[in-house]
Amino acid sequence: MGKLKEKFQQTEVYKSIFRHSYQDTSRNRALQILDNVFLHLHPVRISRHATNVGYTWGMGGITFLLFLVLTITGVILMFYYRPAAEYAYEDMKYLMNDVPFGPLMRNMHRWGAHAMVITVMLHMFRVFLTGSYKPPRQFNWGVGVILLVLTFLLSFTGYLLPWDQLAIWAVTVGTNMARATPLLGHEGPFGPELGMQINNDIRFILLGGTQVGPPTLLRFYVGHCIFLPIVAAIFMAVHFWRIRKDGGISGPDTTKKEF
Protein backbone atom coordinates (compact mmCIF):
# COMPACT_ATOMS: atom_id res chain seq x y z
CA MET A 1 0.00 0.00 0.00
CA GLY A 2 2.73 2.40 0.98
CA LYS A 3 4.57 1.45 -2.18
CA LEU A 4 1.50 2.19 -4.26
CA LYS A 5 1.18 5.60 -2.65
CA GLU A 6 4.82 6.30 -3.34
CA LYS A 7 4.37 5.29 -6.95
CA PHE A 8 1.31 7.49 -7.25
CA GLN A 9 3.29 10.42 -5.89
CA GLN A 10 5.88 9.86 -8.59
CA THR A 11 3.37 10.12 -11.42
CA GLU A 12 3.35 13.21 -13.61
CA VAL A 13 -0.26 13.94 -12.79
CA TYR A 14 0.42 14.07 -9.07
CA LYS A 15 3.59 16.09 -9.42
CA SER A 16 1.99 18.60 -11.72
CA ILE A 17 -0.71 19.32 -9.15
CA PHE A 18 1.30 19.11 -5.92
CA ARG A 19 4.62 20.64 -6.79
CA HIS A 20 6.44 20.00 -3.55
CA SER A 21 6.31 17.65 -0.58
CA TYR A 22 4.54 18.32 2.66
CA GLN A 23 7.52 18.28 5.01
CA ASP A 24 7.33 20.93 7.70
CA THR A 25 10.43 22.85 6.77
CA SER A 26 10.58 26.63 6.40
CA ARG A 27 11.29 26.20 2.71
CA ASN A 28 8.19 24.11 2.24
CA ARG A 29 6.06 26.47 4.26
CA ALA A 30 7.18 29.30 2.02
CA LEU A 31 6.52 27.24 -1.10
CA GLN A 32 3.00 26.43 0.05
CA ILE A 33 2.20 30.12 0.06
CA LEU A 34 4.08 31.04 -3.07
CA ASP A 35 2.66 28.19 -5.13
CA ASN A 36 -0.94 28.86 -4.25
CA VAL A 37 -2.79 31.31 -6.43
CA PHE A 38 -5.14 32.22 -3.60
CA LEU A 39 -2.42 32.73 -1.04
CA HIS A 40 0.32 34.35 -3.09
CA LEU A 41 -0.81 37.83 -2.14
CA HIS A 42 -0.21 36.81 1.44
CA PRO A 43 3.25 37.22 2.99
CA VAL A 44 5.32 34.07 3.48
CA ARG A 45 6.01 34.95 7.08
CA ILE A 46 4.54 37.54 9.38
CA SER A 47 5.89 38.91 12.61
CA ARG A 48 4.54 37.77 15.95
CA HIS A 49 2.84 41.06 16.79
CA ALA A 50 0.86 40.94 13.55
CA THR A 51 -1.11 37.93 14.79
CA ASN A 52 -2.29 39.83 17.84
CA VAL A 53 -6.05 40.13 17.43
CA GLY A 54 -6.17 42.88 20.01
CA TYR A 55 -4.03 44.95 17.68
CA THR A 56 -5.65 44.40 14.28
CA TRP A 57 -9.13 43.28 15.40
CA GLY A 58 -8.93 41.13 12.27
CA MET A 59 -11.20 43.69 10.62
CA GLY A 60 -9.48 43.79 7.25
CA GLY A 61 -9.60 40.01 6.99
CA ILE A 62 -13.23 39.86 8.10
CA THR A 63 -14.11 42.49 5.51
CA PHE A 64 -12.48 40.39 2.81
CA LEU A 65 -14.26 37.27 4.05
CA LEU A 66 -17.56 39.15 3.85
CA PHE A 67 -16.72 40.26 0.32
CA LEU A 68 -16.25 36.61 -0.63
CA VAL A 69 -19.52 35.63 1.06
CA LEU A 70 -21.31 38.45 -0.75
CA THR A 71 -19.83 37.45 -4.09
CA ILE A 72 -20.93 33.84 -3.72
CA THR A 73 -24.41 34.52 -2.36
CA GLY A 74 -24.80 37.32 -4.92
CA VAL A 75 -24.08 34.97 -7.82
CA ILE A 76 -26.56 32.49 -6.35
CA LEU A 77 -29.26 35.18 -6.16
CA MET A 78 -28.63 36.09 -9.80
CA PHE A 79 -30.10 32.71 -10.82
CA TYR A 80 -33.57 33.88 -9.79
CA TYR A 81 -33.51 37.67 -9.97
CA ARG A 82 -34.36 39.53 -13.18
CA PRO A 83 -33.41 43.22 -13.19
CA ALA A 84 -36.50 44.48 -15.03
CA ALA A 85 -39.17 46.62 -13.44
CA GLU A 86 -41.93 44.08 -14.15
CA TYR A 87 -40.11 41.21 -12.47
CA ALA A 88 -37.66 42.52 -9.90
CA TYR A 89 -40.02 42.82 -6.95
CA GLU A 90 -41.81 39.55 -7.79
CA ASP A 91 -38.50 37.72 -8.07
CA MET A 92 -37.37 39.07 -4.71
CA LYS A 93 -40.66 37.84 -3.19
CA TYR A 94 -40.25 34.50 -4.94
CA LEU A 95 -36.74 34.17 -3.51
CA MET A 96 -38.01 34.96 -0.05
CA ASN A 97 -41.05 32.70 -0.10
CA ASP A 98 -40.66 29.80 -2.49
CA VAL A 99 -37.08 29.20 -3.55
CA PRO A 100 -35.38 26.50 -1.42
CA PHE A 101 -32.76 28.20 0.71
CA GLY A 102 -33.71 31.46 -1.03
CA PRO A 103 -34.34 33.36 2.23
CA LEU A 104 -31.04 32.07 3.62
CA MET A 105 -29.09 33.27 0.58
CA ARG A 106 -30.81 36.63 0.40
CA ASN A 107 -30.50 37.26 4.11
CA MET A 108 -26.83 36.30 4.07
CA HIS A 109 -26.33 38.75 1.23
CA ARG A 110 -28.28 41.47 2.96
CA TRP A 111 -26.80 41.11 6.44
CA GLY A 112 -23.35 40.48 5.03
CA ALA A 113 -23.61 43.74 3.14
CA HIS A 114 -24.61 45.64 6.26
CA ALA A 115 -21.80 43.96 8.19
CA MET A 116 -19.23 44.76 5.51
CA VAL A 117 -19.94 48.48 5.72
CA ILE A 118 -19.45 48.29 9.48
CA THR A 119 -16.26 46.22 9.33
CA VAL A 120 -14.72 48.47 6.68
CA MET A 121 -15.25 51.44 8.94
CA LEU A 122 -13.93 49.61 12.01
CA HIS A 123 -10.89 48.58 9.97
CA MET A 124 -10.28 52.20 9.05
CA PHE A 125 -10.77 53.22 12.65
CA ARG A 126 -8.14 50.69 13.79
CA VAL A 127 -5.71 51.80 11.08
CA PHE A 128 -6.22 55.36 12.21
CA LEU A 129 -5.73 54.58 15.90
CA THR A 130 -2.54 52.60 15.31
CA GLY A 131 -1.16 55.32 13.04
CA SER A 132 -0.86 52.82 10.20
CA TYR A 133 -1.71 55.49 7.63
CA LYS A 134 1.70 57.10 8.17
CA PRO A 135 4.67 56.62 5.83
CA PRO A 136 5.39 54.26 4.18
CA ARG A 137 1.70 53.32 4.19
CA GLN A 138 0.13 56.55 2.89
CA PHE A 139 -0.47 55.08 -0.56
CA ASN A 140 -2.30 52.11 0.88
CA TRP A 141 -4.46 54.39 3.01
CA GLY A 142 -5.46 56.10 -0.22
CA VAL A 143 -6.31 52.76 -1.81
CA GLY A 144 -8.30 51.96 1.31
CA VAL A 145 -10.33 55.15 1.02
CA ILE A 146 -11.20 54.22 -2.56
CA LEU A 147 -12.27 50.78 -1.32
CA LEU A 148 -14.46 52.46 1.31
CA VAL A 149 -16.20 54.47 -1.39
CA LEU A 150 -16.60 51.36 -3.55
CA THR A 151 -18.15 49.54 -0.58
CA PHE A 152 -20.65 52.38 -0.14
CA LEU A 153 -21.45 52.37 -3.84
CA LEU A 154 -21.98 48.61 -3.81
CA SER A 155 -24.25 49.00 -0.82
CA PHE A 156 -26.19 51.84 -2.42
CA THR A 157 -26.66 50.15 -5.80
CA GLY A 158 -27.74 46.92 -4.10
CA TYR A 159 -30.35 48.82 -2.11
CA LEU A 160 -32.41 49.58 -5.21
CA LEU A 161 -32.63 46.02 -6.48
CA PRO A 162 -35.59 44.76 -4.37
CA TRP A 163 -37.58 47.46 -6.25
CA ASP A 164 -39.98 48.11 -3.40
CA GLN A 165 -41.16 51.47 -2.11
CA LEU A 166 -38.30 51.74 0.37
CA ALA A 167 -35.73 51.08 -2.35
CA ILE A 168 -37.21 53.49 -4.88
CA TRP A 169 -37.59 56.40 -2.48
CA ALA A 170 -34.26 55.84 -0.78
CA VAL A 171 -32.53 55.95 -4.14
CA THR A 172 -34.65 58.95 -5.18
CA VAL A 173 -33.42 60.78 -2.11
CA GLY A 174 -29.83 59.61 -2.58
CA THR A 175 -29.58 60.51 -6.23
CA ASN A 176 -31.34 63.85 -5.75
CA MET A 177 -28.30 64.90 -3.76
CA ALA A 178 -26.32 64.44 -6.98
CA ARG A 179 -28.24 67.40 -8.39
CA ALA A 180 -26.07 69.61 -6.19
CA THR A 181 -22.74 68.18 -7.40
CA PRO A 182 -20.32 71.02 -8.11
CA LEU A 183 -19.77 71.51 -11.87
CA LEU A 184 -21.55 68.28 -12.83
CA GLY A 185 -25.01 68.74 -11.28
CA HIS A 186 -27.70 71.02 -12.67
CA GLU A 187 -28.37 72.56 -9.25
CA GLY A 188 -24.79 72.59 -8.01
CA PRO A 189 -22.23 75.38 -7.92
CA PHE A 190 -21.20 76.32 -11.47
CA GLY A 191 -23.41 73.54 -12.85
CA PRO A 192 -25.92 75.72 -14.72
CA GLU A 193 -23.07 77.93 -15.96
CA LEU A 194 -21.55 74.85 -17.59
CA GLY A 195 -24.84 74.04 -19.31
CA MET A 196 -26.03 71.34 -16.93
CA GLN A 197 -29.73 70.59 -17.15
CA ILE A 198 -31.92 67.91 -15.68
CA ASN A 199 -31.41 65.80 -18.79
CA ASN A 200 -27.65 66.00 -19.22
CA ASP A 201 -26.02 66.14 -15.80
CA ILE A 202 -24.38 63.56 -13.54
CA ARG A 203 -27.72 62.50 -12.07
CA PHE A 204 -29.11 61.79 -15.51
CA ILE A 205 -26.21 59.46 -16.25
CA LEU A 206 -26.74 57.69 -12.92
CA LEU A 207 -30.45 57.21 -13.42
CA GLY A 208 -30.58 56.75 -17.17
CA GLY A 209 -33.44 59.25 -17.08
CA THR A 210 -34.72 62.21 -15.13
CA GLN A 211 -36.33 60.10 -12.41
CA VAL A 212 -35.79 56.69 -10.81
CA GLY A 213 -37.28 54.23 -13.27
CA PRO A 214 -36.69 50.95 -15.10
CA PRO A 215 -33.43 52.19 -16.72
CA THR A 216 -32.14 53.04 -13.25
CA LEU A 217 -32.82 49.52 -12.06
CA LEU A 218 -30.82 48.06 -14.94
CA ARG A 219 -27.97 50.52 -14.50
CA PHE A 220 -27.70 49.85 -10.81
CA TYR A 221 -27.86 46.10 -11.41
CA VAL A 222 -24.99 46.12 -13.89
CA GLY A 223 -22.98 48.38 -11.62
CA HIS A 224 -23.74 46.24 -8.60
CA CYS A 225 -23.01 42.85 -10.14
CA ILE A 226 -20.30 43.54 -12.72
CA PHE A 227 -18.60 46.91 -12.69
CA LEU A 228 -18.16 47.71 -9.00
CA PRO A 229 -17.10 44.20 -7.85
CA ILE A 230 -14.42 44.02 -10.56
CA VAL A 231 -13.06 47.44 -9.70
CA ALA A 232 -13.16 46.58 -6.00
CA ALA A 233 -11.36 43.28 -6.61
CA ILE A 234 -8.57 45.05 -8.49
CA PHE A 235 -8.12 47.60 -5.72
CA MET A 236 -8.22 44.84 -3.12
CA ALA A 237 -5.42 42.97 -4.87
CA VAL A 238 -3.31 46.14 -4.85
CA HIS A 239 -4.28 46.77 -1.23
CA PHE A 240 -3.13 43.33 0.00
CA TRP A 241 0.02 43.27 -2.10
CA ARG A 242 0.93 46.72 -0.91
CA ILE A 243 0.62 45.74 2.77
CA ARG A 244 3.42 43.25 2.17
CA LYS A 245 5.52 45.73 0.20
CA ASP A 246 5.17 48.32 2.97
CA GLY A 247 6.62 45.92 5.52
CA GLY A 248 3.58 43.98 6.69
CA ILE A 249 1.17 44.95 9.40
CA SER A 250 2.40 47.99 11.27
CA GLY A 251 3.98 47.44 14.67
CA PRO A 252 6.79 48.37 16.99
CA ASP A 253 10.05 49.33 15.34
CA THR A 254 12.00 46.07 15.52
CA THR A 255 15.24 47.69 14.38
CA LYS A 256 15.55 49.39 17.75
CA LYS A 257 17.57 47.73 20.52
CA GLU A 258 14.77 47.25 23.04
CA PHE A 259 12.92 44.81 20.82
Added chain:
Amino acid sequence: MKVSETSDVTPKQSSSQPTIRKPKQDRPPDDDRGTWKLNRRNFLSLSGWIAFFIFLFTSTLGALRFMFPRVTYEPPSTFKAGYPEDYIIGEVSEKYKDQYRVWIIRNAEGFIALSAICTHLGCTPRYLASENKFKCPCHGSGFRSDPDFGINFEGPAPRPLERLKISLAEDGQILVDRNIKFRYELGDWTKPEALLKRG
Protein backbone atom coordinates in the same frame (compact mmCIF):
# COMPACT_ATOMS: atom_id res chain seq x y z
CA MET B 1 34.87 55.35 -28.01
CA LYS B 2 32.32 52.62 -27.75
CA VAL B 3 32.79 49.52 -29.78
CA SER B 4 29.64 48.82 -31.60
CA GLU B 5 29.07 45.78 -33.78
CA THR B 6 26.59 47.27 -36.14
CA SER B 7 27.84 50.81 -36.38
CA ASP B 8 29.55 51.51 -39.66
CA VAL B 9 29.14 55.24 -39.17
CA THR B 10 32.34 55.26 -37.15
CA PRO B 11 34.93 53.36 -39.16
CA LYS B 12 37.82 54.50 -37.02
CA GLN B 13 38.82 51.06 -35.80
CA SER B 14 42.49 50.28 -36.25
CA SER B 15 42.42 47.24 -38.49
CA SER B 16 45.71 45.74 -37.45
CA GLN B 17 44.70 44.71 -33.98
CA PRO B 18 42.03 42.08 -33.51
CA THR B 19 39.09 43.73 -31.73
CA ILE B 20 38.13 42.31 -28.42
CA ARG B 21 34.40 41.76 -28.44
CA LYS B 22 32.83 43.12 -25.31
CA PRO B 23 29.78 41.28 -24.14
CA LYS B 24 26.54 42.92 -25.29
CA GLN B 25 25.43 45.47 -22.82
CA ASP B 26 21.93 46.31 -21.77
CA ARG B 27 21.81 49.89 -22.88
CA PRO B 28 19.43 51.85 -25.07
CA PRO B 29 20.23 51.91 -28.80
CA ASP B 30 22.49 54.68 -30.07
CA ASP B 31 20.54 57.86 -30.17
CA ASP B 32 21.06 59.38 -33.61
CA ARG B 33 18.07 61.63 -34.05
CA GLY B 34 18.96 63.30 -37.36
CA THR B 35 17.54 66.53 -38.70
CA TRP B 36 14.00 66.10 -37.42
CA LYS B 37 15.21 65.10 -33.96
CA LEU B 38 13.45 61.86 -34.66
CA ASN B 39 14.80 58.61 -36.00
CA ARG B 40 12.76 55.85 -37.52
CA ARG B 41 12.40 53.94 -34.28
CA ASN B 42 11.25 57.00 -32.40
CA PHE B 43 8.88 57.98 -35.15
CA LEU B 44 7.18 54.60 -35.21
CA SER B 45 6.92 54.46 -31.47
CA LEU B 46 5.59 57.99 -31.29
CA SER B 47 2.95 57.42 -33.93
CA GLY B 48 1.99 54.19 -32.20
CA TRP B 49 1.47 55.98 -28.92
CA ILE B 50 -0.41 58.84 -30.55
CA ALA B 51 -2.73 56.37 -32.26
CA PHE B 52 -3.23 54.54 -28.99
CA PHE B 53 -4.15 57.69 -27.09
CA ILE B 54 -6.44 58.90 -29.84
CA PHE B 55 -8.19 55.56 -29.68
CA LEU B 56 -8.39 55.72 -25.91
CA PHE B 57 -9.70 59.28 -25.94
CA THR B 58 -12.37 58.77 -28.59
CA SER B 59 -13.57 55.49 -27.12
CA THR B 60 -13.85 57.14 -23.71
CA LEU B 61 -15.93 59.90 -25.23
CA GLY B 62 -18.01 57.31 -27.05
CA ALA B 63 -18.56 55.29 -23.90
CA LEU B 64 -19.58 58.44 -22.06
CA ARG B 65 -22.03 59.44 -24.78
CA PHE B 66 -23.35 55.89 -24.81
CA MET B 67 -24.49 56.33 -21.22
CA PHE B 68 -26.76 59.29 -22.12
CA PRO B 69 -29.93 57.82 -23.63
CA ARG B 70 -31.51 59.77 -26.47
CA VAL B 71 -35.00 58.70 -25.56
CA THR B 72 -36.41 58.25 -22.09
CA TYR B 73 -39.65 56.38 -21.61
CA GLU B 74 -41.07 58.78 -19.08
CA PRO B 75 -44.56 60.26 -18.92
CA PRO B 76 -44.96 63.35 -21.13
CA SER B 77 -44.48 66.73 -19.51
CA THR B 78 -47.83 68.11 -20.59
CA PHE B 79 -51.13 66.41 -19.97
CA LYS B 80 -54.82 67.19 -20.02
CA ALA B 81 -56.57 67.01 -16.70
CA GLY B 82 -60.20 66.85 -17.74
CA TYR B 83 -62.82 69.65 -17.78
CA PRO B 84 -63.09 72.38 -15.15
CA GLU B 85 -66.58 71.17 -14.31
CA ASP B 86 -65.09 67.87 -13.13
CA TYR B 87 -63.80 69.58 -10.00
CA ILE B 88 -65.71 71.12 -7.14
CA ILE B 89 -64.57 74.19 -5.25
CA GLY B 90 -62.33 73.30 -2.33
CA GLU B 91 -61.22 70.02 -3.87
CA VAL B 92 -57.64 68.71 -3.79
CA SER B 93 -57.72 66.09 -6.54
CA GLU B 94 -55.23 63.21 -6.48
CA LYS B 95 -56.49 61.85 -9.80
CA TYR B 96 -53.28 62.70 -11.67
CA LYS B 97 -50.88 62.19 -8.80
CA ASP B 98 -49.85 58.61 -9.49
CA GLN B 99 -48.98 59.15 -13.13
CA TYR B 100 -47.86 62.78 -13.25
CA ARG B 101 -47.17 63.68 -9.61
CA VAL B 102 -49.47 66.70 -9.68
CA TRP B 103 -52.40 67.74 -7.48
CA ILE B 104 -55.14 69.64 -9.26
CA ILE B 105 -56.65 72.03 -6.73
CA ARG B 106 -59.77 74.12 -7.17
CA ASN B 107 -60.43 76.95 -4.77
CA ALA B 108 -62.63 80.00 -4.88
CA GLU B 109 -60.26 81.83 -7.23
CA GLY B 110 -59.58 79.10 -9.72
CA PHE B 111 -57.32 76.13 -10.42
CA ILE B 112 -53.79 75.40 -9.24
CA ALA B 113 -51.50 72.59 -10.42
CA LEU B 114 -49.32 71.78 -7.42
CA SER B 115 -46.26 69.63 -7.97
CA ALA B 116 -46.13 66.54 -5.72
CA ILE B 117 -42.35 66.54 -5.53
CA CYS B 118 -40.97 67.37 -2.11
CA THR B 119 -38.56 70.29 -2.27
CA HIS B 120 -36.29 68.54 0.21
CA LEU B 121 -35.04 65.50 -1.70
CA GLY B 122 -37.81 64.60 -4.06
CA CYS B 123 -40.15 62.13 -2.39
CA THR B 124 -43.91 62.33 -2.98
CA PRO B 125 -45.75 63.99 -0.09
CA ARG B 126 -49.16 62.74 1.00
CA TYR B 127 -52.28 64.88 1.16
CA LEU B 128 -53.74 64.68 4.64
CA ALA B 129 -57.21 66.22 4.30
CA SER B 130 -58.06 65.97 7.98
CA GLU B 131 -54.91 67.87 8.97
CA ASN B 132 -55.21 70.26 6.04
CA LYS B 133 -51.63 69.74 4.93
CA PHE B 134 -49.27 67.84 2.65
CA LYS B 135 -46.84 65.65 4.55
CA CYS B 136 -43.70 64.02 3.17
CA PRO B 137 -43.08 60.49 4.50
CA CYS B 138 -39.32 60.58 3.90
CA HIS B 139 -38.10 63.14 6.43
CA GLY B 140 -41.30 64.73 7.61
CA SER B 141 -41.57 67.98 5.69
CA GLY B 142 -44.99 69.56 5.94
CA PHE B 143 -46.65 71.94 3.46
CA ARG B 144 -49.81 73.91 4.04
CA SER B 145 -53.02 73.22 2.21
CA ASP B 146 -55.93 75.67 2.24
CA PRO B 147 -55.51 78.62 1.82
CA ASP B 148 -51.83 78.97 0.82
CA PHE B 149 -51.32 75.65 -0.90
CA GLY B 150 -47.73 74.44 -0.84
CA ILE B 151 -46.07 76.73 1.71
CA ASN B 152 -43.57 74.76 3.79
CA PHE B 153 -43.93 75.05 7.54
CA GLU B 154 -42.23 72.04 9.14
CA GLY B 155 -39.40 69.60 8.48
CA PRO B 156 -36.28 70.03 6.38
CA ALA B 157 -37.83 71.27 3.11
CA PRO B 158 -36.14 74.59 2.31
CA ARG B 159 -38.85 76.10 0.13
CA PRO B 160 -42.51 75.71 -0.83
CA LEU B 161 -43.78 73.15 -3.31
CA GLU B 162 -43.69 74.27 -6.91
CA ARG B 163 -46.77 75.22 -8.86
CA LEU B 164 -46.96 74.27 -12.54
CA LYS B 165 -48.23 76.04 -15.59
CA ILE B 166 -51.97 75.55 -15.92
CA SER B 167 -54.17 76.73 -18.75
CA LEU B 168 -57.17 75.77 -20.86
CA ALA B 169 -56.64 73.72 -23.99
CA GLU B 170 -58.60 74.45 -27.15
CA ASP B 171 -61.06 71.67 -26.45
CA GLY B 172 -61.89 73.21 -23.07
CA GLN B 173 -59.86 70.78 -20.98
CA ILE B 174 -57.37 71.81 -18.34
CA LEU B 175 -53.80 71.67 -19.66
CA VAL B 176 -50.85 71.26 -17.30
CA ASP B 177 -47.24 71.76 -18.38
CA ARG B 178 -44.89 70.22 -15.83
CA ASN B 179 -41.84 71.74 -17.46
CA ILE B 180 -42.81 75.29 -16.55
CA LYS B 181 -42.52 75.77 -12.83
CA PHE B 182 -43.54 78.66 -10.62
CA ARG B 183 -41.54 79.10 -7.46
CA TYR B 184 -42.98 81.04 -4.56
CA GLU B 185 -39.61 82.33 -3.33
CA LEU B 186 -39.01 83.92 -6.73
CA GLY B 187 -42.40 85.62 -6.63
CA ASP B 188 -43.70 83.45 -9.46
CA TRP B 189 -47.02 82.52 -7.90
CA THR B 190 -48.56 85.85 -8.80
CA LYS B 191 -47.92 85.25 -12.49
CA PRO B 192 -51.07 84.63 -14.53
CA GLU B 193 -50.14 81.14 -15.71
CA ALA B 194 -49.72 79.84 -12.14
CA LEU B 195 -53.45 80.11 -11.58
CA LEU B 196 -56.31 79.32 -13.93
CA LYS B 197 -58.94 81.95 -12.98
CA ARG B 198 -62.39 80.57 -12.60
CA GLY B 199 -65.05 81.50 -10.07
